[in-house]
Amino acid sequence: MDQFIDFKIIKSLALETGFQDCAAVNAKEFDISFLLEWINKGYNAEMQYLLNNLDKRKNPSLLLDNGKSIISFIVSYNTQEFADMKLNNGSESNNNLKFAAYSHFEDYHKVIKQALYKIIACIQEDYPDFKAIAFVDSSPFSEKMIAKEAGLGFIGKNSLLINKKYGSQILLGEIITNYSTDYNTEFIEDLCKDCSLCIEACPNKAINNDKTLNANLCSSYQNMINKGEIEESIRLDGYIYGCDICLKACPFNNKPKVLNSKILGLNTSMQELIIGINNNYIDKSLFNKAKKKGAIENIKFQKLLSNIEKAKQEITRK
Numbered sequence: 055m056d057q058f059i060d061f062k063i064i065k066s067l068a069l070e071t072g073f074q075d076c077a078a079v080n081a082k083e084f085d086i087s088f089l090l091e092w093i094n095k096g097y098n099a100e101m102q103y104l105l106n107n108l109d110k111r112k113n114p115s116l117l118l119d120n121g122k123s124i125i126s127f128i129v130s131y132n133t134q135e136f137a138d139m140k141l142n143n144g145s146e147s148n149n150n151l152k153f154a155a156y157s158h159f160e161d162y163h164k165v166i167k168q169a170l171y172k173i174i175a176c177i178q179e180d181y182p183d184f185k186a187i188a189f190v191d192s193s194p195f196s197e198k199m200i201a202k203e204a205g206l207g208f209i210g211k212n213s214l215l216i217n218k219k220y221g222s223q224i225l226l227g228e229i230i231t232n233y234s235t236d237y238n239t240e241f242i243e244d245l246c247k248d249c250s251l252c253i254e255a256c257p258n259k260a261i262n263n264d265k266t267l268n269a270n271l272c273s274s275y276q277n278m279i280n281k282g283e284i285e286e287s288i289r290l291d292g293y294i295y296g297c298d299i300c301l302k303a304c305p306f307n308n309k310p311k312v313l314n315s316k317i318l319g320l321n322t323s324m325q326e327l328i329i330g331i332n333n334n335y336i337d338k339s340l341f342n343k344a345k346k347k348g349a350i351e352n353i354k355f356q357k358l359l360s361n362i363e364k365a366k367q368e369i370t371r372k
């Protein structure tokens with residue numbers, strides 16, 4: 055007999071742990087032709103790793119012996135606490151250099167995974183044969199596609215998952231389990247309709263009309279992942295790590311969605327770092343301190359300095 059768990063149990067644990075929502079999908083085979091097409095067009099830039107583990111991308115159930123379900127979880131970082139902090143220290147003024155909002159919080163890979171394993175441990179108290187693995191970001195599958203299939207939202211024109219209530223300033227995590235549960239049956243409408251604010255707002259025309267993105271043109275790729283020089287033609291518009299321009303343009307992110315997050319604590323060292331940078335005080339020890347706790351783990355100090363240089367040149371040229 056199939057091992058089954060009532061989804062209400064998982065959902066109530068998720069909400070208690072601090073996730074905004076979660077939903078489940080049968081761990082079936084997924085159509086990944088969109089990924090291959092995207093890579094064929096060269097939109098992946100240098101991210102060749104997206105071609106790894108194609109079998110598991112297609113069939114994530116292979117990631118766990120007898121994998122039956124994938125449960126997708128969302129956590130909002132559009133918090134009132136963060137908005138108030140930015141207002142108080144003036145770090146969002148127009149000509150200021152900026153880090154993407156998510157990087158002002160503790161390393162989401164780590165804290166979301168911990169929260170997911172906490173849920174797994176609680177379930178195992180009553181269901182000892184409940185086996186599960188947690189993934190955040192580094193999963194070998196499209197987390198947005200899974201979240202969409204699970205019914206947590208629709209894919210917006212800027213290619214991000216938008217939850218009707220919490221918008222797209224959310225991060226995703228999943229667990230794959232050997233248990234079946236109640237799967238989503240609801241059809242989630244695409245609410246972008248004739249809006250194209252994100253496409254218009256992108257300073258680099260990186261967003262295509264078919265909900266895909268050309269990473270070569272995206273400043274978030276250029277200032278976080280590209281280890282080399284950023285081409286002259288790319289505009290950072292003040293962003294020295296990541297980019298939030300298309301997210302900020304989106305009406306679904308118009309105001310803070312939660313007071314604060316039980317999962318994502320603010321990394322206050324990031325504030326010290328950005329205030330320093332905007333006062334021409336670029337100190338490596340502040341950078342190391344921010345990096346230790348935070349989500350900027352994949353950038354070297356030299357790369358940050360070169361991003362700062364580029365962003366400043368753009369501002370002086372204005």
Ligand code: B12
Nearest residue numbers: 088092154191196197198199214215225226274275296297
């Ligand atoms: C590589 C990557 C990037 C790359 C490429 C982004 C991209 N859009 O592909 C870069 C470095 C640019 C990037 C930037 C950012 N990223 Co990123 N990124 C990823 C990563 C690791 C893989 C994404 C991937 O596989 N891309 C390849 C494309 C082809 O796949 P896809 O976008 O998932 O596929 C979609 C479309 O192709 C479309 N689609 C589906 N079927 C079909 C069929 C057809 C015919 C067509 C045309 C399209 C289509 O829907 C798919 C599902 O959404 C995921 C984590 C993960 N493992 O999934 C995080 C992830 C997507 N990133 C995330 C975040 C937060 C960001 C940033 C906001 C960070 C920042 N502030 O700078 C920006 C946003 C930029 C943007 N507008 O997308 C979040 C997104 C959360 C959300 N709300 O959706 C994720 C899910 C990480 C996480 N765990 O939360 N990222």
Ligand code: SF4
Nearest residue numbers: 256272273297299300
């Ligand atoms: S993250 Fe920035 S550069 Fe990339 S698509 Fe969005 S607005 Fe354009």
Ligand code: SF4
Nearest residue numbers: 210211246249252304
């Ligand atoms: S800005 Fe408009 S088109 Fe873009 S994702 Fe948001 S609702 Fe969709």
